[in-house]
Amino acid sequence: MPVTDPREAGHLPAPRHSIGAEVRKYIITGLLVWLPLAITIWVLLWVVGLLDGVFAWMLQTAQAITPQTAHPWLERLSKIPGLGVLLMVVGMLLTGVFVANIFGQWWLKQWDRLLSSIPIVKSIYSSVKQVSDTLFSSSGNAFREAVLIQYPRHGSWTIAFVTGRPGGEVGEHLHPEDYLSVYVPTTPNPTSGFFLMLPRADVIELKMSVDEALKYIISMGVVAPPAILDSEARPLVELPRNPQG
Numbered sequence: 001m002p003v004t005d006p007r008e009a010g011h012l013p014a015p016r017h018s019i020g021a022e023v024r025k026y027i028i029t030g031l032l033v034w035l036p037l038a039i040t041i042w043v044l045l046w047v048v049g050l051l052d053g054v055f056a057w058m059l060q061t062a063q064a065i066t067p068q069t070a071h072p073w074l075e076r077l078s079k080i081p082g083l084g085v086l087l088m089v090v091g092m093l094l095t096g097v098f099v100a101n102i103f104g105q106w107w108l109k110q111w112d113r114l115l116s117s118i119p120i121v122k123s124i125y126s127s128v129k130q131v132s133d134t135l136f137s138s139s140g141n142a143f144r145e146a147v148l149i150q151y152p153r154h155g156s157w158t159i160a161f162v163t164g165r166p167g168g169e170v171g172e173h174l175h176p177e178d179y180l181s182v183y184v185p186t187t188p189n190p191t192s193g194f195f196l197m198l199p200r201a202d203v204i205e206l207k208m209s210v211d212e213a214l215k216y217i218i219s220m221g222v223v224a225p226p227a228i229l230d231s232e233a234r235p236l237v238e239l240p241r242n243p244q245g
Helices: 019-065 068-078 083-098 102-116 119-136 168-173 210-218
Strands: 146-150 157-164 179-185 193-199
Touching: 019 068, 019 083, 102 119, 146 179, 146 210, 157 210
Parallel strands: none
Antiparallel strands: 146 157, 157 179, 179 193
């Protein structure tokens, strides 16, 4: 009689995965559940610690200019965890309410004029103010549209964000109506990246939102946004055609 493999004849069950492989699979599954939560908590604790450090520095400054009788009260404030975060949020809220009226706008203009007259401070302050006003302004177009470009070489594609059109002296050398200014973020940290000015013909407009594009970048392509049908597509952002804008 011919000798046959018992497994081929169906007398023995198929080999199973080892216990070690099963344990490793469950550990990885548990890690994927807890890792995002752990990183979120770590980032929040870092932000709270940073703001508490700023608050502690403010208390130390207050101790240097206040009478000795007020020092015990300031010491008790410094031992309350999270108080710096709460005071910072309240301070920003009150500042926003203050500058929303006519007197606040006048005071803000005087403050900007004062800081703009200091030789070294004016360069830093004016640059940061222009960037922040552009990014966080409700009427601005920065980071309102995700696009697809070829970078860093032909045939290699990445996601970028439209920040405007070339302006100033650069706009005089280029045709702003034919070029777009884009920001190419790095992965997985999108706070650093590259600034490029590309022909509009080389830029593919995407229908995904900016939030979906950021998730796609931060996850290194793992969390891909779903495809959007043409009937569900959002209207594309129309950028101003002013070369100086």
